[in-house]
Amino acid sequence: MSSHSDNNEEFHYHAPGLQHQFEDMKQQEESVSIGMWMFLVQEIMFFGGLFTAYLVFRSRYPMAFAAGSNHLNAFWGGLNTLVLIVSSLTMALTVYYAQKGNRNMQVILIVLTMFFGSVFLGVKAIEYTDKYNHGLVPVSGWNKRIKEEAGDHHEAAKPCWDVDHNAPVVEHPNPHGEFQWTDCSLVKLAQDHNYLTDAERVGYFNQGTGQIDANKFRDKVRIFYFIYFVMTGLHALHMIIGLGIMTWLLILAWKNTFSADYYMPVEMSGLYWHFVDIVWIFLFPLLYLLGRHFLH
């Protein structure tokens, strides 16, 4: 192990891509691998904070979470799950072909991975737009404004649990783009069957009259949507970064950089991609699949 400042004459062969601080490729690979795993561990802790918030509020207000989750479209969510799983397959194959030094297959598979990643983001855009249109974005003013028409006739106010789920969906006026939620039928159901939590017994009801308070229930559903947007938004951000990494990888693969001797960047990018996939695998059931047995 000699330093490069030696003006010794011996020629040292460097594996391509060997960084100067490492003695050999094996040390570099080991270092980069531990580094990436440590990075993923910290990412898990990062998302962990959000999962904790989810845990706390779901255990307090399960009906609000069930109601909110029911409205998410499990089809799109499920499709996204499938898309990501397939993209992880193409990513794993990319690593395989990088090790084999097969440039063409690498390029095809990276492009496919990016394609699936983009599909994921596209579906997310569809979903977010749907939320925007239906007044489900938890921030005031960030929903579609629907003016009250002069001809709108207001029915006599019905209690919020008296909802006909088979009736056609009607757009409610939303002049200020507020978060809207009017269906508290799940609360009635839970109340009738006596499985409200202690927090729910206080949190959904008007303290004075003892009636279900539609606004209070709406606030709890809004918490569900807040957590939904922050978690999926953060996840989507990581996906976008992933696409950036894939672009970089594509350029390198196109230039035939990778071979059996040097493929760690592909493997490390693969680790990142799989991580993003796994986070979604957790997000999907926790956000999309709650409470479906109540109303379907």
Add this chain to the structure above:
Amino acid sequence: MQNVDAIGSGISEQPKLNYLTNGFTLKSWLLTKDHKRIAIMYLITVSLFFMAGGIYASVIRLELLTPASDLVQTATYNKVFTQHGILMIFFFLIPSIPAVLGNFLLPIMIGAKDLALPRINLLSLYIYWIGGALTIYALMQGGVDTGWTFYTPYSTTFSNTYVMAVGLGIFINGFSSILTGLNFIVTVHTMRAPGMTWFRLPLFVWAQYATSLVMILGTPVIAITVLLLAIERTVKVGIFDPSIGGDPILFQHMFWFYSHPAVYIMVLPGMGVVSELISNFSRKKIFGYEFIAFSSIAIAVFGFLVWGHHMFVSGQSIYAGLVFSFLTMVVAVPSAIKMFNWAATLYKGSISFDTPMLYGLGFMGLFLIGGLTGLFLGAIGLTVHLTDTYFVVAHFHYVMVGGQVIAYLGGIHYWWPKMTGKMYSEFWGKISAMLVFVGFNLTFGPQFILGYLGMPRRYASYPEELQVLNIFSTAGASVLGVGMLMPVIYLLHSLVWGKPAGDNPWMLPGLEWRTSSPPPTENFEKMPVVTWEAYEFGEESGLDLEGARNRVRPSTVA
């Protein structure tokens, strides 16, 4: 040329190039991959933040000379103590030892050329600068007044200050911490020189490793917490506002889940430095090496289980309080083990009282008090009376300043000759160490009493009968301030006029002393092969002690 197998001549020819002289352009510094240069840039930045935080501290102590809120307006005072806390904790204490001493020494101590990921190291520095710049900008625009703890709902709904900007600055800065920790873990795993087994590592390295574990696992949680805070503040919706169903105590749980381990991020490296100081200046292998190594890991792990002891009166359940109190008692034990081992190291040693050792001994005394008062605060029945009072302020200053800052100063003095090649004035070093010790006790000792009397924290004005104790405290602070400023002067002075230190001014066996001062860019002319145990003093280590004795040590009066 330095020959690593027969070191100990103490002074050798300076190699042609060391890391400081290897390039003088701004670009060679700002785009460097050399961990030593990065450490020096951290040193400068960290010192500036320390001085800024210290100015805030002076305002606090001056204001508290009188019971009324008369020096500055209360609104200003609220910003001053908040910003004192933020700058000191996030921008000074957390980076200080890892980013300055750890960056500089870790690779050398394990016999490596650099850290495993030098570009990540540089990125870490940039992120620190960006986070710091954003925070300073926000402070200059008007600052924050939420307390460094940002409790909701004050910080989300009621404060009219730059919460979001400062929060973002802290968020960004957190990644600097994470990347440093990540780098250290990888380096210790993969970059050790041949023969450098885990149990031959210096305890400073063990301490850095334990710290890095906490950095990686804990910091992301504060990141997400601050992010949620910033979002809630901007869009007015979130999970902490009770009027829309949220929970302000959840913020406290999430905040302290990081911020308690954060105090171990701050103190574990200090303990690592102290292990080095006590051992090396007694010229004796540390007593109970494995116990100290494992207790660092134990503190790192258990440190994640006690966050609720910051929330005993917050409204969390009584049973949670009892569990956290129990675990807090448990986490005190590894620190006690270290204290006994350090004392036992002194036994039958050959102790010299150079400035670094004075700091090391000072740490032992002050951390002892700080740690013991932590037990007071962990005893749940007692802490109901003490929490949110000056007792807590005194406790954490004892462990943070009396512990961490003293260790940091000790480390700076210890490794200064290695980093700069120059020796500072030992006379002034000793004077300022003593001033710091005395001033510190005078400042924070009375605060224990103030706390028991009930004086709450974060008060700009207080009942008149508490004034005498506050005056004592401020008087002590002036002594402390002088003691802290002196090193700035004589250390800078030594850069120009200090005597050349030589490779091994203290005649010690550690790997860092087996290369020149300052080291060359690749750390060693020839990479070492380690065949000796940690802390082997005496002739078997290859040190030419007799020869050194015959020379005058360079550390004479300036």
Add this chain to the structure above:
Amino acid sequence: MQTSSWVPLFPEQASTFAWQVDALYAYLIVISIAFTIPIVAAIFFFAIKYREKEKFATPEEMHGSIVLETVWSIIPFVISMTIFLGGAIVYYNQFRVPDDSMDVYVVGKQWMWKLQHGTGQREINELHVPVGRNVKLTMTTEDTLHDFSIPAFRTKADVVPGRYTYIWFNATKPGKYHLFCAEYCGLNHSGMGGYVYVMEQRDFDNWLSGTESGQTPVEAGKDLFENKLGCASCHAGGADQRGAKLEGIFNKDVKLVGGQSVVADEAYIRNSILNPSSQVVEGFQPIMPTFKGQVTEEQLVSLVAYIKSLSGVTGTTTSSAATPAAANTSTHSNTAGNANTPASSNK
């Protein structure tokens, strides 16, 4: 804290469990000394005895000792467990609220404490309690976190928006004890305090039935303004204060939100206390709480007199519209030239 020494060390013990807290504190001090003295002595002793005799001398090798390590792990652990147990017992006493407690409801708000006895009496920044009775405080806050802390009783608890928190005590000694807010809550956190008055049962009953003390209206008004009602927290806060300036406004024109102008006479002042949101001064938010039901007519008279004194006006009331028909309204002559300076910006 009533303490007699020049450098006080302890607040008074004024509740049934205060002695337990102090005892635990004493125990911990003893333990701390028991650990500190040997370690510090050892450091000094070793430092001197084993100082280097010869430069770079190499002392004999010493191997670790499992026995020692075990001993000094187990002993601190056992001791820390005793501390835990002591703490748990005291905590249990502090927070197990007895059933037969007198109820007081506490609401914290920036920056005052509003209290109401179970019997209906309201207080601001003060709490009168009889000696020897169990008192349970049910507490919450209207805005940020605060903390209701009574050092002499050795108890405190945060108040949290959206829920109730509880403390209890049984006061053992009549006296006047500090009450502090102990959770940072913004601008006037240090001023958000007051006193707990512990009285003999007889005196407490007298107080409940509402006797007045012998003060002039301006003095009484000043006491109400600065201490009892907490007006100073918003109206004497300096440049950034949240409430309109009251110095020098009497009988002057005041511009209101909405554009109209009124004269700040006695009626205006009285109305501002009882119905503040109806006449908000331009440039200020309608956040002043109403004191209807919390001030008697006598107190209103005193407040008006005090606020008038802030404009240098002393003497009797002038406007006939000022005093409503109240049973014991009387004119008081103020001491001339009573230079009442506006309350300082902090307490």
